[in-house]
Amino acid sequence: MTTPTMPTAGAAVLEARGVTMRFGGLTAVRDVDLTVGPGEIVGLIGPNGAGKTTFFNCLTGLYVPTEGSVSYQGTRLSRKPHLVTQAGVARTFQNIRLFANMTVLENVLVGRHTRTKEGLWSALLRGPGFKKAERTSEQRAMELLEFTGLAHKRDHLARNLPYGEQRKLEIARALASDPGLLLLDEPTAGMNPQETRATQDLVLAIRDQGTAVLVIEHDMRFIFNLCDRVAVLVQGQKLTEGTAEVVQADERVVAAYLGTPVGEEAGSGDRAAEAKTGDAGTAGATADAEGPADTADAADTEDATDAADRTAESETADTETAGTGETTEETPDTAQTGDTP
Amino acid sequence: MIAMTTHTTTATPRAPLPLPERAARLTTAAGALATTLSTALAWTWSSDFPGDLTYYFSPAGLQLVTLAGGLLALLLAASGLGLRGLRWLTPGGRNAAVLLAALATFAATWFTLGAIAVQLGGLVNLEPGGAVAGLAALLTLLGALGLPPDRTDGPPPAGPWQRFTATLAATPVRRRTRELPSWAEILIIAAAFAAGLIVFTYGIDTDDGAPFVGYLLFMVLAVPALHRAGLIARLTQLTHTHRGIALTAAFLAAALFPFTQDTDQYTIIGANILIFATVALGLNVVVGLAGLLDLGYVAFLGVGAYAAALVSGSPESALGLHFPFWAALLTGAAASLVFGVLIGAPTLRLRGDYLAIVTLGFGEIFRIAMLNLNGTTGPDITNGAMGIPNIPNLEIFGFNFGEPHHILGIPVATYGNYYLLMILVTAFVVLVFRRAAASRIGRAWIAIREDETAAVAMGINSFRLRLLAFALGASLAGLAGTVHAHVVTTATPEQFQFAGPQPPNSAFLLAAVILGGMGTLSGPLVGAALLFLIPAKLDFLQDYQLLLFGIALVLLMRFRPEGLIPDRRKQLEFHETGQLDVPDQRLPDTDATLGATQAKA
Incomplete structure (x- = not known):
């Protein structure tokens, strides 16, 4: 059932080989290969329960895959989620997981965590290095807030942002770790068409800054407008992968979403x-x-x-x-x- | 329909008592003035009542409380009348504040009169002055009950009780109309802390029993009165603009306390409060910032105390070492740090409830281990239940803490010395807490508390940071423990229990943090002060003490779950206020600057 991955130009940013995730007797993800090239936007679609988010969790180390390997820019990724982020893979969550009681700015500053080094001693002694690092972090965070259009809300609590802005803030927070690959888990879920369009522009802008993007989404127009390549995951297995046209043309994808007609019907x-x-x-x-x-x-x-x-x-x-x-x-x-x- | 309801609203009296508003205000002011003056009279003929209220023109004891209440009510009522120069007293609600102040005065006065009658056996013990005070306080209250609620919106309150609660409701504090020069602001901060010192000193100096209950009753109502008036919000604003100065002023005010005392009777309470507060602040790093529920925290205080006791040169110490103080301090902190890491490393992989259970177990293990290291059931290190007694007084650079000294010409005795030492330790811990909280590390802690999975996905090494919080909290407690050992002069296992009627114990520490306000700096300090002082002063209640304490905690958590001094975040969490959290001045400021830049463009 697996298909050979698309050959990509240059070294792959992300290369997942034979990723399998079993929970007891249940195989949520079975032998999935996926490659994301530099500067690519790759979509991951599939019906609910197909294992897309589980696959994401395997990539980011939240789950340790039962089999298979994930490498980022040629080096194998750690099994520890915080090291994955440190390596340069950032993610957002399907159900928004902001630090609800921190301000917008603080949320993004937390995202800077892996790119700053100031430890407890530095914080207690408050040397010039500490102040400089804090200033730089804040500057970078403000840049990202400008980029996502949230700068005017820097002192709001994250919980009080409207839904669409919470999604944006999640992206800004993920970008704060200066990732080489951004994993977006349903970034437009629950958004109206305008917000979806804005998110689409945002993702393109992120790509233009040199960050590769892997995105899970149910909004087909969003996926097919945006993605260079789309992979389809069905029941934990990769059904097909290819350009928007190729995937749209695959009738097994239809079957996966609609079900195969049987008997009388x-x-x-x-x-x-x-x-x-x-x-x-x-x-x-x-x-x-x-x-x-x-x-x-x-x-x-x-x-x-x-x-x-x-x-x-x-x-x-x-x-x-x-x-x-x-x-x-x-x-x-x-x-x-x-x-x- | 709407028009009709609004119409009926204006027709029905909105105040608890149907009085014309102006008349109500005048009555209140007159009553408050009379109450104030009545404290110049003798309330009883017998000097048997604590405080001796028998003198004319010399308010004493609980009369001072009534005097303060009368003045407060008078000032607030005058501000309510629109008297020039007093408007600044009520930036929040005018009427709620007056009503609460009147209630406070009434409660304190009538409690005093009742206590006189009960303690001395009958109403005959009251002098006419007492009756005057009672009637004046009643008049004030009646007048204040005739005031309408500050808020005119909302549905008309139905019954008298609803009208009463509506009048007590809080109103948003209005913006400052003009900016004060910063020296004036600093002066206000200094005055506020001086007032705080006086109030606290009065409380700590009051005799146990009736006088303290009267004081407590008054404070419970008077502080909300200041809060409703909006004065506390104003002061908070000022302390935020001048953070460093406010902290210095607070410490100066606190350091002045032993100089107000003639004997060591109450400075020991002060020293113990500081120890307790410092440990509570350390626990706040663990619970408030990192969100780790630690139920055995007092064990770290114990580790510090035992470590200090062992190296203190006590004749009973198994080690027989005598370190200088700085070394003992480091030993205590280091020992606690080691224990913190030893306990934390295997257990911090657990989450929430499991961690709480493990820490609870550790607390008990520590106490029982100290009991058993007595030479018969284990190696002889801690002397078992007897503990390590006769811990000598500290001596730093020839300054012996056991002897009274004259500092600036004022004698300060043993506990005063320790109190001053503890001020330094507390200042250090406050510094550590502040700096740690406002840093990359502190943000990571809060992120872990908010959502651990997301924090980890942001590249935060959750285990390491939680261990760091645990270790830092432990060493801060150890630091306080070293001083604790010298203040109590004995280190016994029974001092470090999970729960008990006297602080410090793990339950009280946690209560101090939660009651004061999790994650804040001043919250645990205030919470600890209250939780130490109140049980210490209400000793006469004996068995009912813990019952009342429990009831008070339940009520507080019901009505103010975010704690006495809430974190802005927590306040928003518990009281949904929509977008009201936007920092007060910032938005208009940015709007203004935006407008300015646009205009320039």
Whole structure:
């Protein structure tokens, strides 16, 4: 089921090989490979419970993967989360985990922790070095607050920020550790379209500053607008990986989000769609031309007709992809394609 | 509908007593004046009542409390009347403050009269002066009850009780209209701390029993009166702008205390309060900053005390060493540090409740180990239950702490000397706490307390920092322990229990931190002072002491969960106020500067 990772130019920022995470008898993540190249934005999608966040936790050391290895810029990452951050991998959390009773500025200053060295003695003696370090930290933190547009709220408690700004503050806090790779776990969850767009611009700006980004998201428009590459995780395994077009075209992704039609339902679906067979057939053929046909799955022959049946309508649906589950269903079923070469 | 309700609102009396507002104010002021003057009269004919209230034109004992209350109520009422030059007294609510001050005066006065009647056996023991005082205080209270609430918004209060509580409600403090020159601000800070010293000294000098209860009753109502008036908020603002000066003033005021004492009777309480407060501040690093619940903290005080006792040159010491004080101090701190790391290293991987249980166990292990190291059940180190007695007095550079000395021409006896030494130790601990809290390390501690997972994801080595907090807290307690050993002259295991009727013990230490305000600097100091002084003064209650203490704690946690001196964060956590937390001056300032820059552009 695993696919070879995309070859990337230059040394990979992040390279995960065969990451497997088992909780007792449950395998949450099974043998996942993932590479993030320098300056790349990689998306990680998959239905709820697919193991995306677990995979994130394996990358950042919050979980120790049962098998597999994760390396950052060629060196193997530590199993200790704080050393992972120190190495240059920062993250945000799916359910916002700010230091609620600290101010906005303090939150970002905590993010500076790994990049400063002043210990207790230095704090007690308050030498010139301490003052200088504090000043520099504060300067950098303020830069980041300007960058994320939160500078005017520096003295608010984090808990009192509106939701969208809390998300931004999480990103600012993560950026404070000057990471080479930023892991974003559903950065636009619960946001309105404007906020989502702003976040999108923010992520692009972060990339432009040279930080690679790996992002989990359910908002397909956000993912496909933003990401250079998208990996799909289903039931703990990587289903496919490729550019937005490739992933959108993969009918197994549709199946993963919608479920595979079975028995009566599938049959009736086929029959109802038969009227359009002619159109759909041609559309399917053109789609096939985009990528080599999948040879792996026997079930594909059945799915192929199903996907082809709906291709005609989804040509238009594709253009108006949006973050809701409903549109997500329609998005990837443009055509049937195989795994990435 | 809304219009109707507002209409009825204005029609119904909003004050607890239906009086015309102006009349109510005048009555209050007149009553307060009369109360003030009544303290010049004799309240009783017999000098048997503590404080001797038999003199004319010489207020004494509890009369002083009534005098202070009368003056306070008078000033606040005059400010409420809009008297020129007194408006600054009530930047917060005018009426709530007056009502509380009147209540305080009334409570203190009637308590005194009641105590005279009960202790001396009957109302006949009251002089006419006492009756005058009682009636005047009652008049003040009645007048104050005729004042409407400061807040005019909200639904009209239904019954008399609701009207009463509505009048007591707090109002936001209004902004300062004009800035004072900074020397004036500093002068105000100095005056405030001087007043604090006087009030505290009066409290500590009061006789146990009725006089102290009267004092306590008064303070419990008078401090909220100042708070409602907005004066405390103003003072806090000032101390924030002049932090260094405020701290110095506080320490100077505290250092002056032994000079107000003729005997050592109360300076020993002062010295013990400082020891207790210092340990509480050390515990605040662990509990308040790093969020580690430590239920065995008093053991570190014990380690310091035993270490100091062993090297003190006490004839009973198993080691028979006699270190100079500085070395003993370092030994105590280092021994506690070692124990802190030894206990912390294996246990700090635990979270929350588990850590609490382990530390509770450590506290008991320490006490029992000290009991057993007596030569029969273990090596002879601590002399078992007898402890290490006869710890000699300290001597620093020939300055013997056991002998009375004249400092600036004022005699200061043994405990006064220790008190002054403890002031230095406390100042040191305050410095450590402040600097540690406002640094990268302190922020990391707070981050761990807030959300450990997120803190770790920010690159904070949670275990190391928690161990650091634990070790720092332990060594601060050890430092205080060395002085403690010399003040009490004996180190016994029973001094260092988990819970007991007398501080210091782990439960009281934790209570001092929580009652005072977790994570703050002054909170544990105030909490410790109260928790030491009140049990010490209410000794006559005997078995009921802990019961009342418990009830008081429950009430306080119910009505003020953030502690007496709240951390800004905690206050916001417990009382949702939306965006009101925005630091008072900053926003308009930044707005103004923004506007200015825009104008320039």
